Amino acid sequence: MVENIIIDKYHFTLRQITLPYSLTFSLNYFVVNSYLAILIGGLIPMLLGFIWYHPKIFGGPWMKSLGFTEESLKQGNMGLTMGLALVISMAMSWLNNAYASHTEPGMSQFVHGFYHGAFYMGVPGALVLASNSLFQRNSLTNILINVVYWIVALGLMGSFLYSVAAPEVAPVG
Numbered sequence: 001m002v003e004n005i006i007i008d009k010y011h012f013t014l015r016q017i018t019l020p021y022s023l024t025f026s027l028n029y030f031v032v033n034s035y036l037a038i039l040i041g042g043l044i045p046m047l048l049g050f051i052w053y054h055p056k057i058f059g060g061p062w063m064k065s066l067g068f069t070e071e072s073l074k075q076g077n078m079g080l081t082m083g084l085a086l087v088i089s090m091a092m093s094w095l096n097n098a099y100a101s102h103t104e105p106g107m108s109q110f111v112h113g114f115y116h117g118a119f120y121m122g123v124p125g126a127l128v129l130a131s132n133s134l135f136q137r138n139s140l141t142n143i144l145i146n147v148v149y150w151i152v153a154l155g156l157m158g159s160f161l162y163s164v165a166a167p168e169v170a171p172v173g
Contacts, residue, residue: 038097041161042090045153046082052152058145065142096121096157100165109162117158122151 053059055070063069096117126147133143 037161037164038093039090041093041096041157042086044157044160045089045092045150046086048153048156049085049149052145052149058149061141062145065139065145092121092154093157093161096154097161097165100158100161109165110159113158113160113162114155115158116162118151118155121158122154125154126150 051057053062055063063073099116100113102116129150130143130147133146
C-alpha cells in the first residue's frame, strides 16, 4: 500500500511505501550475484557461439544460408563486432541475474536457472529474432540455427547465475 504521495507541478514525493514481501526490493535488486558472476555469465553466449557457429557444427549451414564464406567473414572489423557482442552479452547477463536468488526448496538450481533463462529471456528474444529474420527473408535454416542458439545460450547463462546465487532469505517476523 502506498501512502502520502504528493504530486504537484514541480514535485513528486513518495514519503512511505509498504509493499507485500513478494514485491519488496532494494537498491541491490539487480545485483544478486557478484559482478564477477555477471561477467562470467556474459561470457557464456560468446563461448557457446564459438562452438555453435564453428563450420563443423552449425557454422557451415549458417554461412551457406547467408551466402558467406570463411574468407568473407574475416573481412570487416571483427574486434568491434566481438566487442559489441560481448557488451550485449554482459547486459543480458545482468538482466538474467535479476531473479537469480529466487529458489525452490529441493529443486536443482541449474535446471531452475535454465528454465528461467531459456523461457523468460530466450523465448521472447527468439520470437523477436525470428520475426525480424522473416522480414530479412532469411532461410528457415538460418532462423532455426539462430533462435535455438539464443534459447540454449540464455538457458545456460541462467543455469550458471542461479547455481552461484545466494539463496533468497525470507524476512523474520
